[in-house]
């Protein structure tokens with residue numbers, strides 16, 4: 001008998017695809033008060049509940065994903081995070097001014113998480129916040145979930161970020177996670193819980209996964225930290241009919257397609273934000289353009305069609321065409337490449353905002369096309385064509401990005417500062433360039449001495 005947990009979020013597998021077999025599948029997530037989400041689909045990665053470079057009104061009018069991924073990690077540098085004081089039935093929507101039609105997905109850690117050198121314990125995880133180290137316990141995390149009432153939440157998992165866990169650590173991870181998930185299920189009876197699947201061998205966590213299977217009616221979905229484990233999950237109807245969320249951080253659309261082919265339903269995709277910060281506009285379409293030939297290979301047999309355009313490249317400075325002429329996003333229908341190139345060169349933040357609007361649009365169109373392709377029965381063929389047509393990796397970053405924050409990199413001892421000094425250098429140089437003669441004149445006239453008397 002399904003409990004209220006499973007009832008709150010409904011997941012329907014559409015079409016004639018056998019839910020027990022791991023293959024690309026179509027589905028629909030629905031929850032009272034939110035817009036239904038057709039899957040495969042994605043949650044935008046947020047920073048403190050904000051999709052970087054997008055204001056709430058821009059999200060409302062230009063964002064077509066399922067919702068946003070929010071990390072508790074972003075809020076716990078203060079003892080009493082302001083987000084916990086937000087009123088209403090959905091404090092996260094109130095705090096972030098997120099449109100009510102979009103889902104909130106609350107996870108313990110950012111994606112990707114900021115690494116912490118300290119170890120987790122049997123009851124706590126170690127988090128490196130902007131204001132030092134914190135060690136929230138599972139009990140504290142559960143109490144925050146109870147207050148924040150996200151549409152979907154992911155229980156705490158014992159994961160070693162940044163390091164490959166040793167044999168001893170691997171034996172601890174499933175046991176700790178099992179206990180934390182069990183406590184979470186018990187204390188959050190009315191919550192929609194996506195149980196974490198750990199990024200270690202299935203053989204090391206089969207007992208934990210079996211425990212999830214026994215209580216499949218108390219969980220609403222599975223959250224994979226490693227998508228390659230999907231085929232190992234017990235092929236029972238109870239487990240297979242749960243929606244699957246990928247926290248596996250795909251590095252390119254090719255990786256997304258691979259995960260979709262395994263039966264993944266929902267994604268978080270950090271590379272969209274990374275591309276935007278680097279000034280790269282995504283330009284891929286799925287399936288590959290129909291007018292294209294297969295002659296896009298170089299001598300090594302590798303594809304030469306890039307997945308994106310580096311907008312820092314000065315060759316765009318006189319280009320009066322949109323990033324992608326066929327794109328229907330706000331950026332492409334309102335501005336040309338030369339304008340965006342100019343904004344980046346001037347470090348004007350509107351540049352990144354326009355690129356982010358376009359990039360989020362490209363990803364939502366990508367998923368729309370993936371769903372159409374699965375529906376048409378051409379997904380496998382379309383994926384092969386896409387893999388042959390496009391380069392395997394996104395273009396490398398060439399220009400500067402927005403000001404770096406702690407979560408953008410792993411800080412190392414005695415390294416030089418990542419951010420340039422904001423103004424002083426420019427002003428000093430400007431001043432000395434403009435007024436050297438005047439300064440000398442004043443000195444000659446002993447003006448300086450007089451004024452100090």
Ligand SMILES: [Zn+2]
Nearest residue numbers: 327329332358
């Ligand atoms: Zn566009």
